[in-house]
Amino acid sequence: MAYNQGQGGGRPQSSRPRSGGFGGGNGGGRRQGGFSGGGRGGRSRGPAKKYIHPSKFINKATQKADEVVYESKHKFADFPFGAQLHHNISAKGYVTPSAIQDQAIPHIIEGRDVIGLANTGTGKTAAFLLPIIERQSGIMLRPSVLIVAPTRELAQQIDEQFREFSKGLNLYSTLIVGGVNIDRQIRDLKRRPHFIIGTPGRLKDLMQRKLLKLDNMTTLVLDEADRMLDMGFLPDIRQIVDAMPRERQTLFFSATITPDIQALVNTFLNNPETVSVRTAETSEHVEQDVIEARDKTHKVEILTEMLRGDDYDKVLVFGETKFGVQRLSDHLHNSGIPSVAIHGNKNQSQRSKALKQFKDERVRVLVATDVAARGLDIPNVSHVINFDTPQTYEDYVHRIGRTGRGGASGRAHTFIDQR
Ligand code: AMP
DSSP, X not given: OOOOOOOSTTSOOOOOOOSSOOSTTXXXXXXXXXXXXTOOOSOOOSSOOOOOOGGGGOOOOOOGGGOOOOOOSOOGGGSOOOHHHHHHHHHTTOOSOOHHHHXXXXXXXXXXXXXXXXXXXXXXXXXXXXXXXXXXXXXXXXXXXXXXXXXXXXXXXXXXXXXXXXXXXXXXXXEEOXXXXXXXXXXXXXXXXXXXXXXXXXXXXXXXXXXXXXXXXXXXXXXXXXXXXXXXXXXXXXXXXXXXXXXXXXXXXXXXXXXXXXXXXHHHOSSOEEEEOGGGOSGGGEEEEEEEESSHHHHHHHHHHHXXXXXXXXXXXXXXXXXXXXXXXXXXXXXXXXXXXXXXXSOHHHHHHHHHHHHTTXXXXXXXXXXXXXXXXXXXXXXXXXXXXXXXXXXXXXXXXXXXXXXXXXXXXXXXXXX
């Protein structure tokens, strides 16, 4: 089986996501020819696909010895949390705060607004949850905290972490996401949880039905704000924020600051403190190759053959369309490679089930669209495979950041057109 290892990869290259394009003379107008053309059926999302030079997909992993380990200024014990919260943090096995936790928690605990420039995998969830949980003790009015995230899965992961950190504290949360029965959420809201964790569409829906009132809220968290904007949630977010008291604490997390994001920060936050841990970008530890293929059929052949290899333990494959992702996963499964898919055409319980099967290593391969995979915390991914090229270089960095986490080495393969 022939697939090319990318050459010329020794060139040091910053893989940091940047606003406004991805450097290197892409000219903006050229389209990646060949595969997936016309296959984007149904939904048009974002601008026309930009050409990304294959050299962008190649970056030899740096030596781990070069890694500068972040030295935390605080220990968890230094934070002014109650005994039970400290106990819950230890029970979860956290010993040292991550960079975002170390730097953001002191400001949040003081009640300041914070902009956190951090992506998934940096520990940002605990960075906001822990101090907010601490600040909730003694607050009588509820619900008082609203956490908004771009995807159902991310909201669910935040809720899971909330439940672990709030054990024994008599604090309750409700998950308000689309794709699941609304009646149960309405019943849950009537019990006045302290925390509401949700996605913009369903939150707005319940607000419009006057079943969700935000006028007593003290705290707002917007997680992965850049992704929410990409997904077209801005009008919903504005409506949600407008329904909250002006006097509140706002925590705003985003991997990038674009002019659009800056405008939001200026209107939503009050004298914020900025904490940036973007230097913790993960792709530097990812060995990256390109694989040339003639056409889609050829890509499927190569992929199937590759995945039969022994070291492909936990593989995340990215495809462009919901339909294509499902079809590829079915094909792999039928070829004897246990695989599941997540995409927007699956309902919430199907998505959760697929994700759990992959996390628990009952299947080796998860095929996903970018939107479905956004923000998901999936540990120990051995390989990321870009079956379809990402729309932007930023998406590429985001995708491959799923492997090579926490100092582990990872591999990323990207299919490109054969010349
Ligand atoms: P997040 O970026 O919030 O999605 O977190 C990524 C992963 O790191 C999650 O599995 C967290 O449970 C884990 N994590 C976060 N903070 C710490 C910490 N201080 N020590 C160990 N693990 C952590």
